[in-house]
Amino acid sequence: MQFLDFEKPIEDLNQQLEKLKALAEKNNVDMSASISELETTIDKTRKNLYANLTPWQRVQLSRHPERPYTLYYISQICDKFTELFGDRNVADDKAIVGGFAEIGGEHVMLIGHQKGTNTKQRQLRNFGMANPEGYRKALRLMKIAEKFNRPIVTLIDTPGAFPGLEAEERGQGEAIARNLFEMINLKVPVICIIIGEGASGGALGIGIGDKVVMLENTWYTVISPENCSTILWHSWDFKVKAAEQLKLTSKDMSSFGLVDDVIAEPEGGAHNQPEAMAESLKKYILDTIKTLSKIAPEKRIEQRIEKFSNMGFYEEL
Amino acid sequence: MTWFKRITKGISTDTKEKKEVPDGLWHKCSSCKETYTTDVLVENLFVCPKCQFHNRINAPQYFDILFDDGKFEELFANIAPKDFLQFEDVKPYSARLSAAQRQTGLKDAMTVGVGDVNGKKLVIACMNFNFIGGSMGSVVGEKISRAIDYAIKHKHAFMIISKSGGARMMESAFSLMQMAKTSAKLTQLANAKLPYISLLTDPTTGGVTASFAMLGDINIAEPKALIGFAGPRIIKETIRKDLPAGFQRSEFLVEHGFLDFIVDRHDLKQKLTDTIEWFGTK
Incomplete structure (x- = not known):
């Protein structure tokens, strides 16, 4: 431990x-x-x-080296899983995995960021930072799900989309933008769950759903506390302060109405009792699919657009 | 006489060289260092007459260039920012807002106008880089959202002129969600079969690139504009290598297939007219 x-x-x-x-x-x-x-x-x-727990401590927990990642949850909650690879254009991105899943009798398309569990794996998975291929693979799989009328579940855990040279050449911005545009109109139920780090566009790129939810000890905002500290305070030393100011915890996010639900973590965090965590996750997914399936597709899309369109604070003078 | 000469310009720009609309009598081009009067520059649409360098301009200048006789109706001018999170870094967000408002006379980084472009109606949402780096907060998102509703209601073509450093950190997750919000609204415009023209100008980066700026029926850009998701400095730090010349500039994006074409500011109005004509909106 x-x-x-x-x-x-x-x-x-x-x-x-x-x-x-x-x-x-x-x-x-x-x-x-x-x-x-x-x-x-x-x-x-x-x-x-x-x-x-302070906001910064929750950030630390979300990055705990023993925290369960997507493939762990897949191994725990799926009766069957067939991984699907590739974006059909350039490559297969190892930072995002996805495939046919069967969870408690439900057929779903399960997609998620994947981080490595040791040094070699971490490199292979690029620390959970996807390239455009990852987002395009995710969209390809979502379109299959839509075609065959299966719900989509995404598990989000990324320190951000990869800021690399090739990523820019292949249109990182376009890939994320395209996903936002397409996900909002998917005809099937979409559930997005932040299981670790929810950093900015890299998280949002697979994060547009009917239900967007956070595990208790995760964070979700526009920038990591470290980068926020560097840019606004011009120093690495204010990450704790930045974490407070960003109001990035599940409690804050849910109070703002920016996420729909918070899934409680076991005592001591998800890594302390991963099996119990997986069990709650499975229950949440199955219950939510049941609820969402009762709504007509057009209505679901309308509500999804409505939800995101209402986000923001401003004054009308 | 120095031993080494810098042939290509560095990625980082000194504060004194930051490109802003000039207000003095004389203007020295930040690209070719040629000096001429400001009148000459304004006359030439803020493009350097010698090297064609496109200086950064904001909504008032674009509206003046694009709308017939510079006439337009400003929309949603009453929407103003609010420091809902009471965010504070080295200074409070509310203080940053009032300082920016004082300096620019704007309420936030987005101005929306509707008017005729060679007799064709166009709704333009234009970002103002002089307002906190053109950063995208809730007001930017809301104004885009309402501009789209307006375009749908009146069956007009829609254009966004992007010029932004990305999401506004001081609005935290709310600024992130503007990416989702604007993209969601653009699907409604698309479903109404109305054209969306995205013009990317120097600079367009971060969350703006990763949402509405890349979602046009056509994405076009001014010459040599910096366009990217991650900023060049971050990429350089990540890969620990120098970036190739012209990386993340408009010409680079055309080469890689992410822009339809590059348009000189002098040709912008005519190109827009032809485009709207092709799309067939009134």
């Missing part, structure tokens, strides 16, 4: 617990009373800590 800086108290207690357990085993004495007492303390400490 890897601990984040603010989890230091838990880490210390955990070390004590390990020592105690080792001692009990070595000397063959019954220390179960002390062990269970310590475990209760750990739970209590964690509960306190997680009850008052």
Whole structure:
């Protein structure tokens, strides 16, 4: 288990617990009373800590190295999954995966950003930063879903669309813009779930849906706190402040009406109990498909356009 | 005599060289360094008579160039920004807004006008780069949204002149959602079979490129405009290599298939007229 800086108290207690357990085993004495007492303390400490997370701590959690990614959720929630590759133009982008999925008897098109779980994988997945091919592959798969009347689920987890030379040559801006334009009019139900980082256009590029939802400890906004700090404060040192100012947490986003729901995470975050997290995710997807399927396609599209058209704050003088 | 000569210009521009509409009596071209009177420049539509460098101009100048006799009706001028999030970096967003409003006499970075272009009706939403870098916040999104409603109602052709650094960070996720909002509204315009002409001018980057600027029935640009998703500095830092000459300029985008054509400011009005004529709107 890897601990984040603010989890230091838990880490210390955990070390004590390990020592105690080792001692009990070595000397063959019954220390179960002390062990269970310590475990209760750990739970209590964690509960306190997680009850008052700051925006920056949630950003840290969203990037926890052990946080579950799209392929983990696929392995947990899908009865069947066939991955589909390629944008039919240039390449297959490994930072976005997608394919035919069967979840609890429902056939859906499941698409999501994928980050790597070790150094080699992280490079392969380009740290979850998609190129235009990724967005075009996603759109291709969504069009298949629309044609065959299957709901679409996207899982969003990206530090941003890739700012590379080839990405620009192949029209990163156009690829994202095209997805926004096309997704708004998809005839099938679309559910978009932010499972980690929701950074800017890179997230929005697969993020236009009837329901846009966030897992509790994720963030979603126009820029990462680090980049915001660099641009507005001209220094890397204000990321914590930037995270506060951006109001990027699931709670804020839902209070603004910019996301539709928040899915609670297990105690200690998604990485602490990934299976429980996957279970809630699955339940949410199935319940929501059921609700959305009851609405006529034209009505759904109308409501989708209406929802996004109402976003913004201004005065009329 | 120096040993090394810089043949290509660097990516970063000194503050003193930032291109703005000149207001002095004399103007020195920031590209070829030729000096002439401001009158000459204005007469030539803010294009350098020597090197054809297109200086950045804003809505009043574009409207003057494009609408017949410079006559148009401004729409939705009553929509003003609001610091809903009470965002504060080194200064409060509300202070930035009032400073920009004082300096420019504008309420926000978008001006919408409707009028005749060689007798053909056109609704133009034009961004003002002098207002917080032409950044896209809620007002920009709302004005585009209403301009589209207006175009649909009156069956007019629609054009956006983009000139923007991208989304306005001080409006956080609300600015991001303007990308979704404007794209959503453009689908309604498309469904009404009305033309949308996107003119990209120097610079058009970030969230603006990744939404409405790239979604025109035709995407056209002024010569040598910087157009891209990520800014050149970020890309340079990411790939740790120098960027090729002309990277992310209009000519580069035409080569890679993302623009229909490049149009000189002097030809813009005629090209627009021909285009609207082809589309067949009244």
